[in-house]
Amino acid sequence: TFTGAGGRDLKGTKNNPKNLRTAPQSCDxxxxxxxxxxxxxxxxxxxxxxxxxGFKLKSKYAPQSGYRYDGLYKxxxxxxxxxxxxxxxxxxxxxxxxxxxxxxxxxxxxxxxLDSEIEEASSGxxxxx
Numbered sequence: 001t002f003t004g005a006g007g008r009d010l011k012g013t014k015n016n017p018k019n020l021r022t023a024p025q026s027c028d029x030x031x032x033x034x035x036x037x038x039x040x041x042x043x044x045x046x047x048x049x050x051x052x053x054g055f056k057l058k059s060k061y062a063p064q065s066g067y068r069y070d071g072l073y074k075x076x077x078x079x080x081x082x083x084x085x086x087x088x089x090x091x092x093x094x095x096x097x098x099x100x101x102x103x104x105x106x107x108x109x110x111x112x113x114l115d116s117e118i119e120e121a122s123s124g125x126x127x128x129x
């Protein structure tokens with residue numbers, strides 16, 4: 001599920017001025033917003049959209065750093081739903097187009113291996129002292 005754009009005060013807050021990503025939602029989103037309208041149109045004409053996934057996403061599919069192209073997706077449906085803050089939010093159901101390579105998954109093993117290597121290096125250094 002993908003959530004639409006808009007509905008935030010772009011001036012930010014007193015504590016976080018111009019912090020556009022984390023500003024609280026202050027009004028309803030709408031399909032009149034050009035970004036939301038474009039994705040809604042894809043749900044109607046069934047043309048796929050390209051998905052770029054960022055490292056800040058809390059998901060096993062998020063890249064370790066930076067951004068990654070994750071392929072083509074069909075927008076199965078678009079709808080409005082009341083969000084956590086009580087305002088209406090545009091929502092979209094994305095379905096991956098078949099026949100593409102699998103999306104790489106972050107399993108946490110890379111971090112565990114790195115932590116183990118650091119521990120081994122640290123304990124080896126201590127033993128030599």
